[in-house]
């Protein structure tokens with residue numbers, strides 16, 4: 001049956017409140033002295049005796065229900081929502097038929113009870129078996145009890161609303177947990193699993209049933225450091241939450257990375273009742289991270305630690321070494337002439353060779369030491385736990401030994417050596433930066449000593465490095481400041497002792513460093529790249545000078561200009577020379593270019609092409625410093641040389657040293673056999689000249705005739721010669 005009022009009869013009334021109401025109803029019955037005081041509760045189509053006064057003569061039974069629409073007093077109260085007072089039903093034609101009369105109840109006084117929502121609860125009422133007008137005091141009393149019951153109803157209603165809200169929230173939360181892509185585990189206080197969500201099942205491969213009651217340690221991979229678990233339990237037993245990364249194992253044995261947030265759930269007394277763990281599978285992120293790490297800290301070509309990681313490890317080694325009162329060695333390694341080999345090999349094979357060199361280094365160091373690649377052909381070895389330099393020396397010698405074996409790459413064999421610079425903490429530096437710098441200086445020194453060797457750092461190298469730095473600083477902008485000047489040294493025909501040519505030699509006069517030898521600044525300019533601008537300057541200046549001399553009628557000699565191997569790496573060299581000749585208005589016949597073995601060793605096609613173009617322009621090509629390299633002879637045959645310049649180191653001792661004499665004699669004979677003109681450098685004495693003339697040397701150059709001089713001085717010399 002549909003109720004005629006909005007009713008809310010499903011809300012439970014707690015036993016506490018019921019007990020309260022019972023007391024109130026008993027009190028009302030006592031005070032007003034009636035056989036029945038009642039709280040009635042409406043249901044759909046019925047009304048229930050909800051609480052009744054417990055006096056013996058009460059004719060109503062608790063829980064007893066009567067149908068509505070039967071003319072009950074209470075129904076009228078509920079209908080009108082007002083107080084009803086019937087003093088004597090028997091005498092009241094409106095009430096003389098009501099069902100309570102049958103129970104002997106002929107008077108009634110009642111008030112409505114409603115929920116705060118407006119739904120009807122029922123009534124509070126008193127009934128008497130005799131006529132009763134319920135004076136003002138009684139009616140107020142009933143009203144006061146009604147108000148108090150009404151307050152309870154308000155409370156019950158509010159709380160029911162709250163718990164309904166809470167229920168809704170819990171429902172929502174549990175749905176969220178169920179559907180969450182994040183794995184959720186709830187355990188009891190002893191870490192036995194009580195709940196896992198579907199994401200857990202999916203990530204771990206375990207079903208909820210399989211893990212119930214188990215410890216989450218079933219997921220452990222054995223790869224997470226014990227310290228991490230200790231750390232976690234320390235937080236949890238301290239009732240703190242913990243978060244971190246762990247590597248776990250799925251049911252099928254596969255490893256995965258997870259980010260874990262675990263928190264204790266505390267009871268009302270503050271004791272741990274559960275643990276709630278949330279896990280995210282971060283394997284993918286981890287993989288990305290590792291890749292980034294790999295890129296950031298490892299060299300892609302060789303897989304060795306890169307500069308950043310090596311420096312990092314060095315810092316760490318230095319801290320440990322200080323604590324243990326031990327030393328750290330830094331070995332700076334550079335592959336000798338790798339550039340040339342690389343140029344002749346091509347990129348891929350060059351890379352392969354670097355990888356092979358990296359393996360050799362790796363195979364020659366002690367376990368625990370670090371080999372890193374600094375870029376290019378530079379490597380670094382870090383050795384800790386060193387007590388003396390002997391420890392390092394034996395390792396370096398072993399490494400040099402490993403490099404003695406030929407490298408095999410693309411079916412070819414290569415000899416590739418390495419130079420080592422060594423610095424040891426704390427003597428050669430306390431910081432990573434200082435040690436690296438000093439190992440680098442030592443390497444520079446080893447290179448200067450002829451490569452394929454090693455040098456320990458010394459203080460004098462420091463000074464050398466400082467000087468080099470100063471040199472670089474001063475060289476910067478020196479060309480624009482006009483600090484460079486081209487000097488000229490005559491070349492003299494042995495038979496006539498006439499000047500048949502001049503060699504352009506660069507001079508640098510710096511306000512801070514004074515006069516700097518080209519032996520010193522040319523290698524630095526080659527390394528910094530400044531040689532390109534310097535080379536261009538010399539070419540331009542010397543050709544313009546030659547043009548001036550020619551315009552003065554001094555035209556029966558050539559101009560020799562030195563070219564650095566670095567200039568030969570530029571594809572535009574031949575064009576540059578051609579342009580300089582054109583600007584000076586000269587033909588190629590008046591120019592001689594002196595190149596060293598270094599240019600040819602790289603063996604690249606570019607060198608062949610450039611030399612061919614230059615020769616085609618009528619330019620004379622001279623091999624400079626003959627005798628100082630190893631393969632000069634084969635190069636002589638292979639390339640289009642016109643002139644051979646015998647290095648002054650052989651000429652120097654020619655009068656005293658029979659071996660040098662032999663060598664020079666053989667060189668001249670061979671050059672002549674190949675149709676080359678021979679120029680001997682560094683002739684200082686008549687005796688040397690006599691010997692050279694005896695061997696058939698064509699031209700000499702040296703202090704005997706003149707040091708390199710300014711253009712003005714040489715003009716005077718040329719004019720003087722013309723007179724004779």
Ligand SMILES: Nc1nc2c(ncn2[C@@H]2O[C@@H]3COP(=O)(O)O[C@H]4[C@@H](O)[C@H](n5cnc6c(=O)[nH]c(N)nc65)O[C@@H]4COP(=O)(O)O[C@H]3[C@H]2O)c(=O)[nH]1
Nearest residue numbers: 505506518519522538562563564682683684701702703708
């Ligand atoms: N002791 C002694 N030395 C003599 C004698 N006659 C000549 N010399 C020196 O021998 C060197 C000959 O030049 P180099 O072998 O081409 O050797 C040159 C050359 O390799 C390089 N260089 C000089 N100018 C240039 C340049 O413009 N470009 C390039 N790429 N290199 C240059 O620097 C080197 C040294 O140049 P310099 O100091 O001018 O030294 C010059 C010259 O001054 C002598 O009788 N006794």
